[in-house]
Protein backbone atom coordinates (compact mmCIF):
# COMPACT_ATOMS: atom_id res chain seq x y z
CA UNK A 1 0.00 0.00 0.00
CA UNK A 2 2.90 2.29 0.88
CA UNK A 3 4.36 1.62 -2.55
CA UNK A 4 0.92 2.24 -4.09
CA UNK A 5 0.56 5.57 -2.32
CA UNK A 6 4.01 6.64 -3.51
CA UNK A 7 3.14 5.68 -7.05
CA UNK A 8 -0.18 7.49 -6.74
CA UNK A 9 1.59 10.67 -5.74
CA UNK A 10 3.91 10.28 -8.70
CA UNK A 11 0.98 9.64 -11.05
CA UNK A 12 -1.01 12.67 -9.89
CA UNK A 13 2.11 14.78 -10.35
CA UNK A 14 2.51 13.26 -13.78
CA UNK A 15 -1.09 14.04 -14.68
CA UNK A 16 -0.83 17.63 -13.58
CA UNK A 17 2.26 17.94 -15.73
CA UNK A 18 0.45 16.50 -18.72
CA UNK A 19 -0.45 19.45 -20.81
CA UNK A 20 -2.25 18.78 -24.01
CA UNK A 21 0.45 19.50 -26.54
CA UNK A 22 2.55 16.81 -24.91
CA UNK A 23 -0.27 14.30 -25.24
CA UNK A 24 -0.99 15.35 -28.77
CA UNK A 25 2.45 14.13 -29.84
CA UNK A 26 4.76 15.62 -32.38
CA UNK A 27 1.90 16.89 -34.51
CA UNK A 28 0.78 19.65 -32.17
CA UNK A 29 2.72 22.83 -31.73
CA UNK A 30 2.91 24.64 -28.41
CA UNK A 31 0.71 27.48 -29.59
CA UNK A 32 -1.99 25.03 -30.65
CA UNK A 33 -1.85 23.36 -27.27
CA UNK A 34 -2.48 26.61 -25.50
CA UNK A 35 -5.50 27.15 -27.74
CA UNK A 36 -6.75 23.63 -26.95
CA UNK A 37 -6.45 24.23 -23.22
CA UNK A 38 -8.51 27.35 -23.71
CA UNK A 39 -11.45 25.43 -25.20
CA UNK A 40 -11.72 22.87 -22.38
CA UNK A 41 -15.21 23.35 -20.99
CA UNK A 42 -15.70 24.22 -17.33
CA UNK A 43 -16.64 21.27 -15.12
CA UNK A 44 -19.82 22.96 -13.92
CA UNK A 45 -21.76 22.60 -17.20
CA UNK A 46 -23.35 19.25 -16.28
CA UNK A 47 -26.82 19.69 -14.79
CA UNK A 48 -29.26 16.77 -14.31
CA UNK A 49 -28.76 15.22 -10.87
CA UNK A 50 -28.43 11.45 -10.65
CA UNK A 51 -28.64 11.44 -6.85
CA UNK A 52 -31.02 8.87 -5.37
CA UNK A 53 -31.38 6.97 -8.66
CA UNK A 54 -30.48 3.33 -9.30
CA UNK A 55 -29.79 3.37 -13.01
CA UNK A 56 -30.07 0.16 -14.96
CA UNK A 57 -30.21 -1.15 -18.51
CA UNK A 58 -32.49 -3.81 -19.93
CA UNK A 59 -31.37 -5.52 -23.12
CA UNK A 60 -34.12 -7.27 -25.03
CA UNK A 61 -32.36 -10.15 -26.75
CA UNK A 62 -35.39 -10.85 -28.90
CA UNK A 63 -35.09 -7.40 -30.47
CA UNK A 64 -31.28 -7.44 -30.70
CA UNK A 65 -30.14 -8.33 -34.20
CA UNK A 66 -26.45 -8.63 -33.33
CA UNK A 67 -25.54 -5.77 -35.65
CA UNK A 68 -22.86 -4.36 -33.31
CA UNK A 69 -24.06 -0.74 -33.64
CA UNK A 70 -23.76 -0.39 -29.84
CA UNK A 71 -20.05 -1.19 -29.97
CA UNK A 72 -19.44 1.36 -32.72
CA UNK A 73 -21.62 4.03 -31.08
CA UNK A 74 -19.77 3.61 -27.79
CA UNK A 75 -16.39 3.85 -29.47
CA UNK A 76 -17.53 6.96 -31.24
CA UNK A 77 -18.98 8.65 -28.17
CA UNK A 78 -16.19 7.82 -25.77
CA UNK A 79 -13.26 7.92 -28.17
CA UNK A 80 -12.47 4.36 -27.20
CA UNK A 81 -9.18 3.61 -28.81
CA UNK A 82 -8.02 0.82 -31.09
CA UNK A 83 -8.04 -2.63 -29.53
CA UNK A 84 -10.54 -1.78 -26.78
CA UNK A 85 -14.31 -1.88 -26.59
CA UNK A 86 -16.38 -0.77 -23.60
CA UNK A 87 -19.49 -2.19 -25.25
CA UNK A 88 -18.83 -5.76 -26.38
CA UNK A 89 -20.66 -9.05 -26.83
CA UNK A 90 -20.67 -12.77 -26.13
CA UNK A 91 -21.29 -14.59 -29.39
CA UNK A 92 -21.41 -18.27 -30.16
CA UNK A 93 -22.66 -20.79 -32.65
CA UNK A 94 -25.23 -23.13 -31.15
CA UNK A 95 -26.39 -26.52 -32.48
CA UNK A 96 -25.10 -28.99 -35.03
CA UNK A 97 -25.17 -28.62 -38.80
CA UNK A 98 -27.64 -28.24 -40.47
CA UNK A 99 -29.55 -27.01 -37.41
CA UNK A 100 -27.15 -24.31 -36.31
CA UNK A 101 -27.82 -20.80 -35.16
CA UNK A 102 -25.86 -17.83 -33.99
CA UNK A 103 -26.28 -16.48 -30.44
CA UNK A 104 -25.39 -12.90 -29.60
CA UNK A 105 -25.48 -11.19 -26.22
CA UNK A 106 -24.27 -7.59 -25.91
CA UNK A 107 -22.12 -6.90 -22.83
CA UNK A 108 -20.82 -3.86 -20.96
CA UNK A 109 -19.88 -2.95 -17.40
CA UNK A 110 -22.79 -4.15 -15.26
CA UNK A 111 -22.44 -1.31 -12.77
CA UNK A 112 -22.85 -3.92 -10.06
CA UNK A 113 -24.43 -2.75 -6.81
CA UNK A 114 -21.90 -4.81 -4.86
CA UNK A 115 -19.01 -4.14 -7.21
CA UNK A 116 -15.90 -6.19 -6.41
CA UNK A 117 -13.79 -3.84 -8.54
CA UNK A 118 -14.69 -0.99 -6.17
CA UNK A 119 -14.12 -3.06 -3.05
CA UNK A 120 -10.63 -4.06 -4.11
CA UNK A 121 -9.32 -0.79 -5.59
CA UNK A 122 -6.59 0.45 -3.21
CA UNK A 123 -6.61 4.04 -4.41
CA UNK A 124 -10.33 4.82 -4.55
CA UNK A 125 -10.09 5.30 -8.31
CA UNK A 126 -12.88 2.80 -8.95
CA UNK A 127 -15.84 4.09 -6.98
CA UNK A 128 -19.62 4.20 -6.81
CA UNK A 129 -21.07 7.48 -8.00
CA UNK A 130 -24.55 9.04 -8.09
CA UNK A 131 -27.08 6.89 -9.90
CA UNK A 132 -25.30 3.77 -8.64
CA UNK A 133 -22.85 4.06 -11.53
CA UNK A 134 -19.45 2.40 -11.10
CA UNK A 135 -17.05 5.16 -12.08
CA UNK A 136 -13.33 5.34 -12.59
CA UNK A 137 -11.20 8.35 -11.72
CA UNK A 138 -8.10 8.33 -13.95
CA UNK A 139 -6.44 10.88 -11.68
CA UNK A 140 -6.40 8.39 -8.81
CA UNK A 141 -5.68 5.18 -10.73
CA UNK A 142 -2.28 3.59 -10.06
CA UNK A 143 -2.74 0.95 -12.74
CA UNK A 144 -2.34 -2.00 -10.36
CA UNK A 145 -4.95 -4.09 -12.24
CA UNK A 146 -6.63 -5.34 -9.03
CA UNK A 147 -10.00 -4.31 -10.46
CA UNK A 148 -9.38 -6.30 -13.63
CA UNK A 149 -8.62 -9.37 -11.53
CA UNK A 150 -11.70 -8.83 -9.34
CA UNK A 151 -14.26 -8.15 -12.09
CA UNK A 152 -15.91 -11.43 -13.11
CA UNK A 153 -17.19 -9.94 -16.37
CA UNK A 154 -13.94 -9.00 -18.15
CA UNK A 155 -15.07 -5.47 -18.96
CA UNK A 156 -12.11 -3.41 -17.74
CA UNK A 157 -9.17 -2.67 -20.07
CA UNK A 158 -5.74 -1.34 -19.19
CA UNK A 159 -3.73 1.03 -21.36
CA UNK A 160 -0.48 -0.90 -21.41
CA UNK A 161 0.88 0.99 -24.39
CA UNK A 162 1.08 4.59 -25.50
CA UNK A 163 -2.52 5.70 -26.05
CA UNK A 164 -4.17 6.73 -29.31
CA UNK A 165 -1.18 5.99 -31.50
CA UNK A 166 -3.38 6.42 -34.56
CA UNK A 167 -3.30 10.20 -34.13
CA UNK A 168 0.49 10.18 -34.09
CA UNK A 169 0.86 7.85 -37.06
CA UNK A 170 2.36 9.37 -40.21
CA UNK A 171 1.17 6.55 -42.49
CA UNK A 172 -1.76 7.25 -44.79
CA UNK A 173 -4.74 5.06 -43.96
CA UNK A 174 -4.92 4.09 -47.63
CA UNK A 175 -1.63 4.70 -49.45
CA UNK A 176 -1.66 7.64 -51.90
CA UNK A 177 -5.34 8.10 -51.20
CA UNK A 178 -6.12 9.26 -47.66
CA UNK A 179 -4.51 11.42 -45.06
CA UNK A 180 -2.64 10.13 -41.98
CA UNK A 181 -3.70 10.36 -38.35
CA UNK A 182 -0.91 12.79 -37.60
CA UNK A 183 -1.98 15.05 -40.46
CA UNK A 184 -5.53 15.13 -39.12
CA UNK A 185 -4.16 16.12 -35.72
CA UNK A 186 -2.18 18.93 -37.34
CA UNK A 187 -5.07 20.03 -39.56
CA UNK A 188 -7.29 20.30 -36.49
CA UNK A 189 -5.33 23.47 -35.97
CA UNK A 190 -5.25 23.30 -32.20
CA UNK A 191 -9.00 23.86 -31.85
CA UNK A 192 -9.60 20.22 -30.99
CA UNK A 193 -7.52 17.15 -30.21
CA UNK A 194 -9.15 14.38 -32.22
CA UNK A 195 -9.04 11.92 -29.34
CA UNK A 196 -10.02 14.38 -26.66
CA UNK A 197 -13.52 13.97 -25.24
CA UNK A 198 -14.73 17.32 -23.89
CA UNK A 199 -18.02 15.90 -22.63
CA UNK A 200 -16.27 13.53 -20.24
CA UNK A 201 -14.13 16.37 -18.95
CA UNK A 202 -17.26 18.26 -17.91
CA UNK A 203 -18.08 15.59 -15.33
CA UNK A 204 -14.67 14.59 -14.13
CA UNK A 205 -11.62 16.72 -14.65
CA UNK A 206 -8.79 14.73 -16.19
CA UNK A 207 -11.07 12.08 -17.69
CA UNK A 208 -11.23 13.52 -21.21
CA UNK A 209 -7.90 12.00 -22.13
CA UNK A 210 -6.57 8.57 -21.33
CA UNK A 211 -3.02 7.75 -20.35
CA UNK A 212 -0.68 4.83 -20.53
CA UNK A 213 -0.75 2.77 -17.34
CA UNK A 214 -4.36 3.30 -16.25
CA UNK A 215 -7.55 1.32 -16.74
CA UNK A 216 -10.84 2.30 -18.36
CA UNK A 217 -14.37 0.97 -18.82
CA UNK A 218 -18.00 1.87 -19.57
CA UNK A 219 -19.47 4.75 -17.56
CA UNK A 220 -23.13 4.40 -18.67
CA UNK A 221 -22.25 7.65 -20.52
CA UNK A 222 -22.65 9.60 -17.27
CA UNK A 223 -21.68 12.77 -19.14
CA UNK A 224 -24.78 12.36 -21.30
CA UNK A 225 -27.04 11.35 -18.39
CA UNK A 226 -26.17 14.59 -16.66
CA UNK A 227 -27.36 16.41 -19.75
CA UNK A 228 -30.64 14.48 -19.59
CA UNK A 229 -29.67 12.23 -22.50
CA UNK A 230 -29.60 8.46 -22.74
CA UNK A 231 -26.36 6.46 -22.99
CA UNK A 232 -25.22 6.61 -26.60
CA UNK A 233 -25.48 2.83 -27.16
CA UNK A 234 -29.15 3.06 -26.13
CA UNK A 235 -29.69 6.07 -28.37
CA UNK A 236 -28.10 4.48 -31.44
CA UNK A 237 -29.44 0.90 -31.18
CA UNK A 238 -31.48 0.59 -34.40
CA UNK A 239 -33.57 -2.28 -33.00
CA UNK A 240 -34.61 -0.45 -29.79
CA UNK A 241 -33.19 -3.43 -27.92
CA UNK A 242 -31.67 -1.33 -25.13
CA UNK A 243 -33.86 0.39 -22.58
CA UNK A 244 -32.46 2.54 -19.81
CA UNK A 245 -33.89 4.02 -16.64
CA UNK A 246 -34.20 4.27 -12.89
CA UNK A 247 -35.04 1.17 -10.84
CA UNK A 248 -36.22 3.45 -8.03
CA UNK A 249 -38.95 4.90 -10.21
CA UNK A 250 -41.96 2.58 -10.11
CA UNK A 251 -43.19 3.21 -13.64
CA UNK A 252 -39.85 3.59 -15.38
CA UNK A 253 -39.51 1.77 -18.72
CA UNK A 254 -36.95 -0.59 -17.20
CA UNK A 255 -39.27 -1.55 -14.34
CA UNK A 256 -42.14 -2.17 -16.77
CA UNK A 257 -39.99 -4.58 -18.80
CA UNK A 258 -38.61 -6.28 -15.71
CA UNK A 259 -42.17 -6.80 -14.50
CA UNK A 260 -43.38 -8.15 -17.83
CA UNK A 261 -40.57 -10.59 -18.63
CA UNK A 262 -38.41 -12.89 -16.56
CA UNK A 263 -35.05 -11.11 -16.49
CA UNK A 264 -31.61 -12.67 -16.30
CA UNK A 265 -28.25 -11.23 -15.38
CA UNK A 266 -24.77 -12.47 -16.13
CA UNK A 267 -23.20 -14.66 -13.44
CA UNK A 268 -25.94 -13.82 -10.98
CA UNK A 269 -24.79 -16.54 -8.57
CA UNK A 270 -21.71 -14.45 -7.71
CA UNK A 271 -23.89 -11.95 -5.86
CA UNK A 272 -22.44 -8.77 -7.39
CA UNK A 273 -25.98 -7.55 -8.24
CA UNK A 274 -25.39 -6.50 -11.87
CA UNK A 275 -27.59 -3.69 -13.17
CA UNK A 276 -27.65 -4.85 -16.76
CA UNK A 277 -30.62 -7.17 -17.26
CA UNK A 278 -31.42 -9.40 -20.23
CA UNK A 279 -34.92 -10.36 -21.27
CA UNK A 280 -36.15 -12.92 -23.82
CA UNK A 281 -33.92 -14.87 -26.22
CA UNK A 282 -31.80 -13.92 -29.17
CA UNK A 283 -34.03 -13.74 -32.23
CA UNK A 284 -32.87 -16.57 -34.56
CA UNK A 285 -33.98 -19.27 -32.09
CA UNK A 286 -37.54 -18.03 -32.40
CA UNK A 287 -37.61 -17.39 -36.11
CA UNK A 288 -39.53 -19.40 -38.68
CA UNK A 289 -37.69 -22.57 -39.73
CA UNK A 290 -39.16 -23.01 -43.24
CA UNK A 291 -40.75 -20.98 -46.02
CA UNK A 292 -44.07 -22.91 -46.05
CA UNK A 293 -45.36 -25.52 -48.52
CA UNK A 294 -47.66 -25.96 -51.55
Ligand code: SF4
Pocket residue numbers: 108109110111112115116117118134150151152153154155156217272
Ligand atom coordinates in the same frame (compact mmCIF):
# COMPACT_ATOMS: atom_id res chain seq x y z
FE1 SF4 B 1 -16.99 -3.56 -11.56
FE2 SF4 B 1 -16.94 -5.47 -13.42
FE3 SF4 B 1 -19.20 -5.07 -11.98
FE4 SF4 B 1 -18.42 -3.26 -13.82
S1 SF4 B 1 -19.05 -5.38 -14.21
S2 SF4 B 1 -19.11 -2.84 -11.71
S3 SF4 B 1 -16.19 -3.37 -13.67
S4 SF4 B 1 -17.22 -5.77 -11.20
Ligand code: SF4
Pocket residue numbers: 120121122123124125126136140141142143144145146147148214215
Ligand atom coordinates in the same frame (compact mmCIF):
# COMPACT_ATOMS: atom_id res chain seq x y z
FE1 SF4 C 1 -7.90 0.95 -8.70
FE2 SF4 C 1 -7.95 -0.64 -10.86
FE3 SF4 C 1 -6.57 1.66 -10.93
FE4 SF4 C 1 -5.71 -0.39 -9.41
S1 SF4 C 1 -5.89 -0.37 -11.65
S2 SF4 C 1 -5.85 1.75 -8.85
S3 SF4 C 1 -7.65 -1.28 -8.73
S4 SF4 C 1 -8.78 1.43 -10.71
